[in-house]
Amino acid sequence: MTKNEYLSAEHRQFVKKIKLRKLAVTGTQIGVLCVFMLLWEVLAATNVIDPFLMSCPSRVWATLCDLYYDGQLFHHVWISLYETVLGFLIGTVAGTLIAVLMWWSKWIREVFEPYVVVLNSLPKIALGPLIIVWAGTGQKAIVTMAVLISVIVTIITMLGGFLQTSPEKILLMRTMNANKAQIFLKLVFPSNMTTLASCLKINVGMAWIGSIMGEYLSSKAGLGYLIVYGGQVFKMDLVMTCTIVLCVLAGGMYFLVSLLEKFLVRWQN
Amino acid sequence: MTNILALQDVSMTYYTKTSQTQAIKNLSLEVKKGEFMSILGPSGCGKTTLLSLISGTLKPTEGKITLNGKEIDGTTTEIGYMLQRDHLFEWRTIYKNITLGLEIQHKLTGENLDHCERLIEKYGLKDFVKHYPNQLSGGMRQRVALIRTLALNPDVLLLDEPFSALDFQTRLQVCDDVHAIIKSEGKTAVLVTHDISEAISMSDRIAILTSRPATLKRIHETNLQNVKTPLLRREAPTFAKQFETLWKEVKNDEK
Ligand SMILES: Nc1ncnc2c1ncn2[C@@H]1O[C@H](COP(=O)(O)OP(=O)(O)O)[C@@H](O)[C@H]1O
Numbered sequence: 010m011t012k013n014e015y016l017s018a019e020h021r022q023f024v025k026k027i028k029l030r031k032l033a034v035t036g037t038q039i040g041v042l043c044v045f046m047l048l049w050e051v052l053a054a055t056n057v058i059d060p061f062l063m064s065c066p067s068r069v070w071a072t073l074c075d076l077y078y079d080g081q082l083f084h085h086v087w088i089s090l091y092e093t094v095l096g097f098l099i100g101t102v103a104g105t106l107i108a109v110l111m112w113w114s115k116w117i118r119e120v121f122e123p124y125v126v127v128l129n130s131l132p133k134i135a136l137g138p139l140i141i142v143w144a145g146t147g148q149k150a151i152v153t154m155a156v157l158i159s160v161i162v163t164i165i166t167m168l169g170g171f172l173q174t175s176p177e178k179i180l181l182m183r184t185m186n187a188n189k190a191q192i193f194l195k196l197v198f199p200s201n202m203t204t205l206a207s208c209l210k211i212n213v214g215m216a217w218i219g220s221i222m223g224e225y226l227s228s229k230a231g232l233g234y235l236i237v238y239g240g241q242v243f244k245m246d247l248v249m250t251c252t253i254v255l256c257v258l259a260g261g262m263y264f265l266v267s268l269l270e271k272f273l274v275r276w277q278n
Numbered sequence: 279m280t281n282i283l284a285l286q287d288v289s290m291t292y293y294t295k296t297s298q299t300q301a302i303k304n305l306s307l308e309v310k311k312g313e314f315m316s317i318l319g320p321s322g323c324g325k326t327t328l329l330s331l332i333s334g335t336l337k338p339t340e341g342k343i344t345l346n347g348k349e350i351d352g353t354t355t356e357i358g359y360m361l362q363r364d365h366l367f368e369w370r371t372i373y374k375n376i377t378l379g380l381e382i383q384h385k386l387t388g389e390n391l392d393h394c395e396r397l398i399e400k401y402g403l404k405d406f407v408k409h410y411p412n413q414l415s416g417g418m419r420q421r422v423a424l425i426r427t428l429a430l431n432p433d434v435l436l437l438d439e440p441f442s443a444l445d446f447q448t449r450l451q452v453c454d455d456v457h458a459i460i461k462s463e464g465k466t467a468v469l470v471t472h473d474i475s476e477a478i479s480m481s482d483r484i485a486i487l488t489s490r491p492a493t494l495k496r497i498h499e500t501n502l503q504n505v506k507t508p509l510l511r512r513e514a515p516t517f518a519k520q521f522e523t524l525w526k527e528v529k530n531d532e533k
C-alpha cells in the first residue's frame with residue numbers, strides 16, 4: 010500500500026513512462042481519426058472518390074445538422090436506443106435467470122442443452138418473418154429480435170461460468186451447512202461477476218444487431234429505418250451519418266458497461 | 279480422556295459408470311477430546327475421502343461414525359473443515375470472509391460477533407479486516423481460513439493438507455501458527471497429510487494408513503507433548519528416529 014508521496018525517484022520515473030505511453034496511444038488514435046477524415050474530405054472534394062456514393066465529413070456534418078434542426082435526430086436516436094436498451098435488459102436478465110435454472114437443476118440442464126446449442130447456431134434473422142407474424146410489425150417485433158439474439162449467448166456464457174465454480178469452494182459452503190440457495194447467492198453468483206461483465210459487453214453488440222436488424226425488417230422509425238430508407242432513395246449522406254451516430258451510441262453504451270464492470274469487480278483493485 | 283470421535287468398521291466405495299473404487303476398508307479409529315491426531319498415508323490412499331466422511335459431506339457405504347456419541351448424519355457445525363487451499367472469497371473483505379459461516383447459519387448475534395472480534399484481535403488480523411484476500415500473503419490467508427473455521431466454534435477441526443499449497447519457509451511458519459492457535463483454543467484436531475515430518479511435528483498421535491483401499495496400519499505415539507512448537511519438535515532428539523521408522527512403514531507400503 011504505497012501512496013504517491015512515498016514513491017522513490019525510480020518508481021516515479023516508471024509511472025511517468027507508463028503515463029506517457031498511454032498519452033501517446035491516445036494521441037495517435039485521435040491523429041489516425043483526423044487523418045482519415047481529412048483524407049476522406051480531400052479525396053471527395055477533388056472528386057477522386059464520388060461524394061455522392063461515398064459521402065464526406067462535411068456532408069455528414071451538414072446532414073447531421075439538418076436532422077437535428079428538423080427534430081428528427083433525437084426522435085430516431087431515442088427509438089433505436091429504447092429498443093436496444095430494452096432488448097439488452099430483457100435478454101440479459103432472462104438469459105441469466107434461465108442459466109440459474111439450468112445450474113440449479115441438472116435434469117433441466119441435460120434436457121435443454123441441445124436446444125440451446127441449436128438455437129445458438131441458428132441465424133436469428135431467419136426468425137424475422139415469424140416474429141413479425143407473431144409480435145406484429147411494431148417495436149414489439151424489434152425488441153423481440155434484440156432479446157432473441159442476446160438471450161441465448163447470455164444463457165451459454167452465464168451457465169458456463171456458474172458450472173466452473175470451484176467444487177472445493179462449494180464443498181466449503183456445504184461444510185458450513187449452506188443450502189443450495191445460499192451456495193448460489195453467496196458463492197456461485199458473486200464469483201461470476203467477471204463472467205457477467207463480459208456477458209454484458211457481448212450483449213451490447215448483440216442487442217444493437219438485433220434492434221437494427223429488426224428495424225431493417227419492419228419499422229417506421231429508428232436509425233436502422235433511416236439507413237434502409239437512405240439506401241433505397243440513394244441518400245448516401247444519410248446512410249453514412251446514421252452509421253456514424255450508431256458507432257457513437259454503441260461505443261457510449263460499451264463505455265457505460267465498462268464502468269459497471271469496474272464496480273462489479275472492485276475487489277480486484 | 280474421553281473419545282470425541284469414533285469410526286467403527288468404516289468402508290467407502292465410489293461407483294462410477296465404468297468402475298468402482300474402494301477408497302476405505304474396515305477402518306476403525308478413535309480420536310480423544312483435545313488431542314491432535316494426524317492421519318498419514320500415501321497420496322491417493324483415501325485420506326480426503328476419510329475427512330469427507332467425518333465431515334458428513336459423504337456417507338460411508340458401511341460402518342458408523344459417531345461424534346460425542348451421536349451418529350453423524352449430514353454436515354454439522356460441531357465439525358470445522360479446513361481445505362487444501364484457503365479458498366477465501368476474493369470479493370469479500372477479510373472480516374466478511376471470517377463471518378461467512380455465521381452468516382450462512384443466521385447466527386450473526388452479538389455474542390458470536392464478539393467471539394470473532396476476540397479471535398481477530400488475538401491472532402493479529404485486526405489491521406486487515408477491511409482488506410481483500412488478494413492483498414494478503416499466503417501464510418496470512420491460511421490464518422484467516424483457520425479463523426473462519428474457528429468462528430463457528432466447532433468441537434473438532436478437520437485439516438486436509440492445509441499447508442501443501444505453501445512454499446517450504448512459509449509452511450514451517452504457518453504450521454507453528456496453526457498449531458499454536460488450535461492448542462490455545464483447546465480444539466480437537468484431525469490433520470491429514472502425506473508429509474511425515476509434518477505429522478510428527480504437529481501431532482500427539484499418528485494414524486498410519488495403508489495405500490488404497492485405506493486401512494489402519496498402526497497408531498504411532500509421538501510423545502512430544504512437552505515440546506511446545508512444531509518447529510522445536512523438529513529438533514527434538516527422538517524426531518529423526520521417529521521419522522525413519524515412519525518413513526520405512528509408509529515406503530514399504532507404496533510398493
Ligand atoms: N468422487 C469420486 N469418485 C470416484 N472416485 C473417487 C472420488 N473421489 C476420490 N476418488 C478415488 O478415491 C481414491 C482416494 O482419493 P482421496 O481420498 O482423494 O485420496 P487422498 O486424499 O489420500 O490423496 C483415489 O483413488 C481417487 O481416485
Ligand SMILES: [Mg+2]
Nearest residue numbers: 322325326438
Ligand atoms: Mg487429498
